[in-house]
Amino acid sequence: MSFKHPPINPSLSPRPLDNNYWRASQSPGPRLGGYGLSQSAGVSSNLNTVFSGDRALPMYTYKDKPYFAPRRTGPRSRQSKILYGGICLFFLVSLWYYVSGRDSPELSTKAPTDAQRGHELWTWVQSLENEPKYEGVAQKNIDWAARREKVRDTFIVSWDGYEDVAWGLDEYKPISKTGKNMVEGGMGWMIVDALDTLMIMNLTSRVQHARSWIQNSLRYDQNHDVSTFETTIRMLGGLLSAHHLSTTYPNLAPVSGDDDLYIEKATDLAERLLGAFDSKSGIPYASVNLKKSAGLPAHSDNGASSTAEATSVQLEFKYLANLTGEAEYWRAVEKVMEVVDDQKVPDGLVPIYIYPNDGSFRGQNIRLGSRGDSYYEYLIKQYLQTSQQEPVYKEMWDEALMGIRKHLVTYTKRARLTVVGERPSGLENPLAPKMDHLVCFLPGTIALGATGGIPLSQAKKSPNWSQRQDEEMLLAKELMKTCWATYLVTKTGLAPEISYFRLDQPPFMMHDVYPESTAATGNRKSEQQDLPSVSETLYPPGDERPAYEYDIDIHAQDKHNLQRPETVESLFYMYRITGDETYRHWGWEMFKSFVRHTAVAEKDTDGSSHIVGFTSLSNINDVSAVTRDNMESFWMAETLKYFYLLFSDRDFISLEENVFNTEAHPLPRFRPVGDLTTGWTRKSRQPESTPPQ
Incomplete structure (x- = not known):
């Protein structure tokens, strides 16, 4: 999940040349913010068939703590050996890095320059119009490694464009070739967020450059308020993931x-x-001043925090607690979950705002889009992160998923697309047929929860497998089709x-289909039944337009595309878990559309062109690609990472050993020990009995 932060500060000076640039500002500043269907030729006609208070900071440094025992890739003697050799190697790598045009990690192989790689990518984009028509999973002998390399090339062009003109800055505009910081001194937004993608793609020289910048320039003592959530999932998560990858996978982009x-x-x-987290309830404030370590309530929403934001910092702080033995990190984020659960919300569905002062919810808006989404995501992921040692989160996930199926899942009027709607005025009031793109994290998360991340064929052999998991997997597949359909319907x-979606009136809900299913009772044990499928209703007889085109309604103010990752994220999970190549094919078509329509190209002196970057779009139904001149950090941190992993072998950064945070930063599964344990229990959900009269 990723929220777009609003522009804040005016453009600052170009890339700084010394560390003084990173001195903290002495005046407070604004926080980090919260946050085309006829298909183009050659896509629609061929893809349709697939639908069958201030705190004193510690005065010691991290290494002063006696319990610190970092995980290393080699013996401690390595530290002394690199003092001289590492310095020499750094300068040699740096020299080679710039002279060679940023080669691949192998010194003996010269990589293309930025312009060459951009030219090759542009030539490939132009050839897409003549590519053989998509024939679904019937295609044979597909070179997925080659397709993965195309994703890698796209990432390199994106990264190098940023590095050339906006290095160290938090925001990047690839068309105007400018950048700026979100707060004075910057946050390392682009570099830290994309660092683990560099590692996963084995881009050694670029990792070395990024690491050197982090070591010499990155500071987090700015006298500004920043988003607690965004800073945690992107910056803290990015640093922790880089530590995890560099120590667990030492052959990925090894650096000194x-x-x-x-x-x-x-x-x-x-x-x-x-x-x-220093609020009366323990619910974190929306913002925090890094220099003072002081929380600040939101300026809007009467000071309420976003529920998703408050409950989507647990993976990061729990992993840090496991690394350091510092139980304070663990207790702070566990307390949040206790406060939220103590509200005893009906069917596990939480309103999207919560007050830090007393832990009560604000309003009754229930949705899985913005401000609601990652609460649910982090329930099942906390359970998996701690190696199933915290069953309370599995219980909360199961309850919430049943609530989603009971109150939010509905079907479109013609194609019977499966939709997760919203209840803006509470569960007893009308359903809104609206899905943010953010909701498309859900198919993959449902599949992850059903199987624990292991292959479906293996999971189904477990004695604990039941009808309920079958229904969850079917729901995941149907929601995946709906998310894919939102790509198919645009130019x-x-x-x-x-x-938005066109529904029957009143809406046809899941519990209308199977009133006695686990969606309503949670305990049905009967014959195998499928969920409603779009496969038989996608093409009405005698109708030239696919049925789903009638069902999807895109409003003018919602036609932009911010390079979001949620659909490809779910494709990644669905492929890894089911083994169905269909999800890879859908991902490939999505990737080609991104490259074709969001590329920023420049003319060469010989009249040819080369791609220099990628940007967000203002209108997904305008093939002239009206752009927004902005490359989101999650384009490199999430979207391209998930494409790369989708086209990789399923054992690479496996789901069995890793849990991805909501910014796509992989963190390890572990078994907590000592004080790192769930320090609370759920209050009874049974209604209190009425004393006899």
């Missing part, structure tokens, strides 16, 4: 330097973020920010 760099930076940041092949 202090093994403890990322964990030390993460710990400094976490200590500052803890001030956000660019890219989904809008929000989609």
Whole structure:
């Protein structure tokens, strides 16, 4: 999940040349913000068939803590050996890095320059119009490794464009070739967020460059308020993931330097973020001043925090607690979950705002889009992160998923697309037929919850497998089709920010289909039954337009595309879990649409062109690609990472060993010990009995 932060500060000076640039501002500043269907030729006609208070900061440094025992890739003697050799290697790598045009990790192989790679990518984009028509999973002998390399090339062009003109800045505009910081001094937004993607793609020289910048320039003592949530999932999560990958997968982009760099930076940041949790209830404030480690309530919404934001910082702080033995991190985020659950919301569905002062909810708006989504995502992921040692989160996930099926799942009028609607005025009031693109995290998360991340064929052999998991997997598949359909209905092949759907009146709900199913009771044990499928109703007899085109309504204000990752994220999970190549094919078509319509190209002196970057779109139904001149950090941190993993072998950064946070940063599964345990129990959900008269 990713929220777009609004522009804040005016453009600052170009890339700084010394560390003084990173001195903290002495005046407070604004926070980090919260946040085309006829298909183009050659896509629609061929893809349709697939639908069958201030806190004092510690005065010691991280290494001063006696319990610190970092995980290393080699013996400690390595530290002394790299003092001289590492310095020499760094300068040699840096020299080679710039002279060679940023080659691949192998010194003996010269990589293309930025312009060459951009030219090759542009030539490939132009050839897409002549590509053989898509024939679904019937295609044979597909070179997925080659397709993965196309994603890698796209990432390199995106990264190098940013590096050339906006290095160290938080925002990047690839058309105007400008950048700016979100707060004075910057946050390392682009570099830290994309660092683990660099590692996963084995881009060694670029990792070395990014690491050197982090070591020498990155500071988190700015006298500004920043988003507690965004800073946690992107910056803290990015640093922790870099530590995890560099120590667990030492052959991925190996570089020289202090093994403890990322964990030390993460710990400094976490200590500052803890001030956000110093509310009366323990619910974190929406913002925090990093220099003072002081939480600040939101300026809007009567000071309420976003429920999703308050409950989507647990994976990061729990992993840090496991690394350091510092139970304070663990207790702070566990307390949040206790306060939320103590509200005893009906059927596990939480309103999207919560007050830090007393932990009560604001309003009754129930949705799985913005401000609601990752609450549900982090329920099942907390359970998996701690190796199923915290069953309370599995219980909360199961309850919430049943509530989703009971109150929010409905079907479109003609194609019977499965939709997760919203209840803006509470569960007893009308359903709104609206889905943010953010909701498309859900298919993959449902599949992850049903199987625990292991292959479906293996999971179904478990004695604990039941009808309920079968229904969950079917629901995941149907929701995946709906998310895919929002790409098919546009002229660019890219989904809008929000989609609306045409429903029956009254809406046809899941519990109308199977009133005795687990969606309503949670305990049905009967014969195998499928959920309503779009496969038989996609093409009404004698109608030239596919049925789903009639069902999806895109409003003018929602036609933009911000390069969001949620649909490809779910495709990644669905492929890894089911093994169905269909999801890879859908992902490939999506990837081609991104490259074709969001590329920023420049003319060469010889009249040819080369791609220099990628940008958000203003209108997904305008094939002339009206752009927004902005490349989101999650384009590199999430979207391209998930494409790369989708086209990789399923054992690469496996789901069995890793849990991805809501910004796509992989963190390890572990078994908590000592004080790192669930420090609370759920209150009874049984209604209190009435005393006899």
